[in-house]
Amino acid sequence: MSTWDTYYTATCLDDVVDLLGRYGDRARIVAGGTDLLVEIRNGARLPEVLIDVSRVGGLDTIRVADGGVVRVGSMVTHAQAAASPLLQKHALPLAQACWGVGAPALRNRGTIAGNLVTASPANDTITALMALDAWVTLHSVRGTREVPLSAFYEGVRRTVMAPDEVMSEISFRALGDKHEGAYLKIGLRRVLAIAVTNVAIVLTKGGDDIVTEAKVALGSVAPTIIRSGKAEAALIGGSLTDTRIREAAACASEAARPIDDIRGSAWYRQEEVAALVRRGLEAIRSGDARLGLPEPGRMVKLWGKTRQWPRLSGPTIAHHTDGDEPIQTRVNGENVMVRGANGKTLLRMLRDDLGLTGAKVGCEEGECGACTVWLDGIATLACLTPAPRAHGARIRTVEGMAPEDGIHPVQQSFVDEDAVQCGYCTPGFVMSAAKLLEEFPDPDRDQIKTALSGNLCRCTGYYKIITAVERAAKQ
Numbered sequence: 001m002s003t004w005d006t007y008y009t010a011t012c013l014d015d016v017v018d019l020l021g022r023y024g025d026r027a028r029i030v031a032g033g034t035d036l037l038v039e040i041r042n043g044a045r046l047p048e049v050l051i052d053v054s055r056v057g058g059l060d061t062i063r064v065a066d067g068g069v070v071r072v073g074s075m076v077t078h079a080q081a082a083a084s085p086l087l088q089k090h091a092l093p094l095a096q097a098c099w100g101v102g103a104p105a106l107r108n109r110g111t112i113a114g115n116l117v118t119a120s121p122a123n124d125t126i127t128a129l130m131a132l133d134a135w136v137t138l139h140s141v142r143g144t145r146e147v148p149l150s151a152f153y154e155g156v157r158r159t160v161m162a163p164d165e166v167m168s169e170i171s172f173r174a175l176g177d178k179h180e181g182a183y184l185k186i187g188l189r190r191v192l193a194i195a196v197t198n199v200a201i202v203l204t205k206g207g208d209d210i211v212t213e214a215k216v217a218l219g220s221v222a223p224t225i226i227r228s229g230k231a232e233a234a235l236i237g238g239s240l241t242d243t244r245i246r247e248a249a250a251c252a253s254e255a256a257r258p259i260d261d262i263r264g265s266a267w268y269r270q271e272e273v274a275a276l277v278r279r280g281l282e283a284i285r286s287g288d289a290r291l292g293l294p295e296p297g298r299m300v301k302l303w304g305k306t307r308q309w310p311r312l313s314g315p316t317i318a319h320h321t322d323g324d325e326p327i328q329t330r331v332n333g334e335n336v337m338v339r340g341a342n343g344k345t346l347l348r349m350l351r352d353d354l355g356l357t358g359a360k361v362g363c364e365e366g367e368c369g370a371c372t373v374w375l376d377g378i379a380t381l382a383c384l385t386p387a388p389r390a391h392g393a394r395i396r397t398v399e400g401m402a403p404e405d406g407i408h409p410v411q412q413s414f415v416d417e418d419a420v421q422c423g424y425c426t427p428g429f430v431m432s433a434a435k436l437l438e439e440f441p442d443p444d445r446d447q448i449k450t451a452l453s454g455n456l457c458r459c460t461g462y463y464k465i466i467t468a469v470e471r472a473a474k475q
Helices: 014-024 036-041 078-082 085-090 090-099 112-118 124-131 229-235 241-255 266-286 346-353 411-417 428-441 444-450 461-475
Strands: 006-009 025-030 047-050 062-065 069-073 135-140 145-147 153-155 166-173 179-187 197-205 209-220 317-320 325-330 334-338 372-375 378-381 395-397
Touching: 006 036, 006 325, 014 025, 014 047, 014 135, 014 166, 025 036, 062 085, 062 090, 069 085, 078 112, 085 090, 085 124, 090 124, 090 179, 090 197, 112 124, 112 166, 124 179, 124 197, 124 209, 124 346, 179 266, 197 266, 209 241, 229 241, 346 372, 372 428, 378 428, 411 461, 428 444, 444 461
Parallel strands: 006 047, 025 047, 325 395
Antiparallel strands: 006 317, 062 069, 069 166, 135 145, 135 166, 179 197, 197 209, 325 334, 372 378, 372 395
8 A cells, every 4th residue: 555654633724724824735635534644544645744634623623604604624524524514404405415425334334525625526416505605715825705606616626716715715605595596417336336326406485486597506517617607597586496496307407417437327417317307307396305314313324322523632743654653552451562564444543552453454445344443432444444543533443342251242142143154244334323223213114224235244134233233232
């Protein structure tokens, strides 16, 4: 795996800006790292410096400011956004888009800002935010500027951000009683799927349900996320009749300029654009715009009882590949100090430096869940977490989840139900299931499936795994 030379754990935004001003295009910001670490591993990006912003206070908040503007900090994760009552009420398409990203442990790391900066035309949250007319706030040593999201993208994976700029906030006007919206996507599977096509719709209605303003954004059908002006015009001035819905769907399909790739043909994408627009408008008309999105109180997040990351005080910390600054962390209840692990992932540090081999090396791209651990009480994929992120944190692995004098109930239920086949995936399943039962002691089967959706079993033994979790819940 390619790696970096220096890893800074920043404690304030001013330090982040100063570091970017010093290193420029030799540095990259890391928040969740779910895209960046895969790019580094594959050699697509080779930054000399990583600047971790996950410990900068105030960047993980969601609030409504003066004038009804929703402000989402750049460290807000997809899990946090999807479960936010504020976003579910005032920005439903964004909450739906975040819920559709990856699986629980991936949503716990990945951030909305990271999704925007990655700039893939298939990314979920860009489409939703484009329909919300969002703008972003960028900081550098040269000052602060706000950029409309519609002017933020220059092409596939290209934005107007300068190398010395960092995104601190995403903003948009809150949807109110006159607004309705929805986000829909189609992928090759239900979870952990990049969108073949996605659509976001936001409508403003007047009296008699007359549409006075419409926004229809389309993803994965052009080099950037686009809006369909003709589809929007077809909806304005009337109610959502079958005729208007069909016309808007057809106009949206005409606006799409997709390509053929491994996920789908251009023809298929154009057909799906029409289908998704039609389905979204019909859901809005019928009052079913939530489209199955769980209520915040029933949403599986794998946070356990709390979601609080400890803040670091004092100056920004630099870790070097030569081991000048050790990684000091707490693993399975014991304080440890690791030198020379700066350029590794948390997974490699746990296995190579600490001898904790319960977390397995699987895909190393966040798709199999075999490396699931708890980072500050939150289910996290160790393969997509830089080892220095563990500095000052609390880590728990499968080796440390059982009480000293026994076995964890989930582990016992896996034995009793014969839920272990080859065993390679088992630690990840056990970690996810135990965190689910901490969050929901009596989960229903849908919640169990959601909690385990990011864990793949090579032996296809899912039925016994699910019954094992049900058995553990009864105990």
